[in-house]
Amino acid sequence: MIEGLGPDEARVFMRLALLDAARQLRQQLVAQAALAGNGCEPVPADWAGISPSAPQTPNTTRPSPPRTTDAPTPVPSAPNPAAEARRAIVGDVKKSAPRARPNATPNQASTLDAFSQLARDAGPGPSAQIPESERPKSMAEVRTLLGDCTRCKLHQGRTNIVFGVGDPTSDLMFIGEGPGADEDQAGVPFVGKAGQLLTRIIGAMERTRDDVYVANIVKCRPPGNRDPEPDEVASCEPFLTKQILVVQPKVIVTLGRVATQALLRIRTPITRMRGHWQDYRGIPVMPTLHPAYLLRHPPAKRAVWQDVQEVMKRLQSDQQGA
Numbered sequence: 001m002i003e004g005l006g007p008d009e010a011r012v013f014m015r016l017a018l019l020d021a022a023r024q025l026r027q028q029l030v031a032q033a034a035l036a037g038n039g040c041e042p043v044p045a046d047w048a049g050i051s052p053s054a055p056q057t058p059n060t061t062r063p064s065p066p067r068t069t070d071a072p073t074p075v076p077s078a079p080n081p082a083a084e085a086r087r088a089i090v091g092d093v094k095k096s097a098p099r100a101r102p103n104a105t106p107n108q109a110s111t112l113d114a115f116s117q118l119a120r121d122a123g124p125g126p127s128a129q130i131p132e133s134e135r136p137k138s139m140a141e142v143r144t145l146l147g148d149c150t151r152c153k154l155h156q157g158r159t160n161i162v163f164g165v166g167d168p169t170s171d172l173m174f175i176g177e178g179p180g181a182d183e184d185q186a187g188v189p190f191v192g193k194a195g196q197l198l199t200r201i202i203g204a205m206e207r208t209r210d211d212v213y214v215a216n217i218v219k220c221r222p223p224g225n226r227d228p229e230p231d232e233v234a235s236c237e238p239f240l241t242k243q244i245l246v247v248q249p250k251v252i253v254t255l256g257r258v259a260t261q262a263l264l265r266i267r268t269p270i271t272r273m274r275g276h277w278q279d280y281r282g283i284p285v286m287p288t289l290h291p292a293y294l295l296r297h298p299p300a301k302r303a304v305w306q307d308v309q310e311v312m313k314r315l316q317s318d319q320q321g322a
């Protein structure tokens with residue numbers, strides 16, 4: 001017996017509680033499978049060579065605080081029907097307000113709001129086609145347009161603009177969220193520990209950094225490696241769009257939650273997005289986890305290896321069809 005409930009009410013309550021438990025178990029299994037990358041090939045051996053504890057080249061620049069933004073957004077727990085039912089049965093019914101994301105940090109919540117705001121307010125979205133007349137003729141033209149940019153407040157703390165690097169005619173483009181301390185000092189994206197791991201991932205794809213193009217959503221370092229804010233993304237994104245228009249890659253790989261959500265203007269957690277093809281102006285996009293996250297959670301490398309294998313297959317079939 002459940003205190004305060006009659007037999008019929010108790011039966012209903014127990015049934016709802018069982019349904020809720022099953023739903024939560026299913027969510028956990030889906031999230032674990034996403035991170036484990038079930039059934040994928042073994043991760044290339046040299047990826048294991050980089051870890052937070054592995055010896056690194058002495059770093060003479062300022063130490064980078066750990067990124068707080070690379071972890072996949074936790075999947076929000078579903079509403080609890082058993083609890084709702086119990087409140088209804090015992091008469092303690094208060095209409096509950098819609099749940100806030102229980103595990104989102106204020107910074108994450110603000111970023112999510114930012115991207116939905118972008119979806120409403122910003123220029124052409126990821127499905128819009130840009131007229132040929134608006135396509136920049138070269139990467140140098142985009143760099144000239146950007147200039148010594150002060151369009152958003154991130155310019156105040158930067159050492160260097162981190163524009164982008166690689167082959168501007170590549171068929172493969174990687175997009176991260178923004179520079180860290182090492183990148184800010186060097187003026188080059190992905191040069192710190194996470195960047196070294198990205199270089200190994202690219203190597204496992206039988207490419208070099210010079211064969212691909214690497215850029216970020218924002219080109220100046222957010223202080224303390226926080227997520228870029230809405231106005232910052234809105235100010236900088238048009239230049240990333242122009243870079244993509246110049247490269248015209250066959251595939252874009254977005255690295256981590258912030259890059260994926262900002263480019264595609266969605267709120268879906270990266271745990272659900274990774275490994276699933278998306279579209280940006282007709283270009284296939286493969287979202288995957290950020291290398292900085294892999295440094296903290298090495299088992300997730302299997303998932304990323306699975307994603308890059310999909311990318312390799314796609315590029316190969318494109319080449320064969322060309």
Ligand code: SF4
Binds near residue numbers: 146153161218219235
């Ligand atoms: S982040 Fe982008 S828009 Fe903001 S100041 Fe730097 S280059 Fe300009």
